[in-house]
Amino acid sequence: MNTAEFSALIFVGSCLAGFLGALTGLGGGVVIVPMLTLLFNVDIKYAIGAALISVIATSSGAAAAYVREGYSNVRVGMFLEIATTIGAICGAVISLYLRAPVIAVIFGAVLLYSAFLSYRQKPHARGQVETGRLALWLQMDGSYPTANGREAYHVRNVPQGFGLMYIAGVLSGLLGIGSGAVKVLAMDQAMKLPFKVSTTTSNFMIGVTAAASAGIYLSRGYVDPGLAMPVMLGVLSGSLLGARLLTGATVKVLRIVFAVVIAALAVEMIFNGLSGRI
């Protein structure tokens, strides 16, 4: 296989990952690491470096649209980014000291859990929510566009959300994923933000979180240009295509299919990690 063929194959795989990731809202980054390690025999540290880069690209691309439409809560995002960036730096540093099989097993476990989370992810029950004390002090309440014009909402449980966001950051830095599932969990379930606001704010935060660990990966030599190039361009074009096709009906089936694929990859990662093949 020459370089052009190798790059083309990775490009196509990444494009598909980005496409499905955007269409199902699960993010393409989670599939990149298993794809590179299991299919292309790439060392997991190079794979994580390339995946992190692709996560920044898709997050920034999508966030650009959501922020303009006024879905994301920029204040909530900014405040919680303190937790995710601290977490991301910790995660990246921890990753430097872990052996490849250990990372593979952790990766598989997290993948399995986030597939499960996204499969049963449904918005929290909407009811009267009172603004929490800290949320009030931080002026976090906001409004977002709905079918009946902008609707106001309240925010609460900020400390709990902050803690969950730290964990999301550690996972992101350790494994090179966006960890959107945990971020949405923190905002929707814990802080009681509307579901659409949670997912778009999560997307908005993923770029900054990934940038915090990407700096460390780059300076430690984990980001290879020959590998990051087809991954970044592939995921980016795939996700742009997916976002354009975003419609309701078929997505439900696709979501389940994609969740099953992710679960299968997770099991293989754990198996390969345990049997020392990674």
Add this chain to the structure above:
Amino acid sequence: MSDLEATEVVRSAEQRMDEWMGRLLQGGVTLAAALVLAGGILYLLRHPMPMNYRQFHGEPQDLRSIRGIFANAKALNGPGLIQLGLLVLIATPVARVVYSVAAFAAQKDWKYVIITLIVLGLLCYSLFGQA
């Protein structure tokens, strides 16, 4: 004033901020993708055989540091241009945070100026604080 009206007032001030932020993010990603694509073409032309990625050996020093990447990109070296594109990509969310500091300062929202500066400090530590 109702809750909704109150948030509407803040909203109009924030709307322009959101729009500029959106433009900034899009511009950064586009520039990064263009650099990576240009570098990628040069790289493919000059490297007929792919590297062995099975074993980790780390990138050469001049493709890790900001100074080395700039020097390589200036010489129109393929991998150097790709790394420069990736640097631009990493810098895009950082630029968004820098912009937020200014935007919150313009709104005289000092609490959030401090919050945003903390995030910026953490990002700078990860980008420049490495030995």
